Amino acid sequence: MEQPDSFYDWEQNFKKKAKVKKPEPREARILNSIDLPHNFFKRYLELWKSENMKNER
DSSP states (O other), X not given: OOOOSSHHHHHHTTSOOOOOOOOOOSSOOOBOTTSOBXXXXXXXXXXXXXXXXXXXX
């Protein structure tokens, strides 16, 4: 059996680790099926349409 290096190390084996709480976002973002925020995807589509769907006369 492996001996701990010090009393402190031995004592740490019995203590539970504190759970790190992740901060929750202020506003829950709606993600679509490809994991992009909904508003980002809408703006991207609008930009794409304006650039690629121009009527060429």
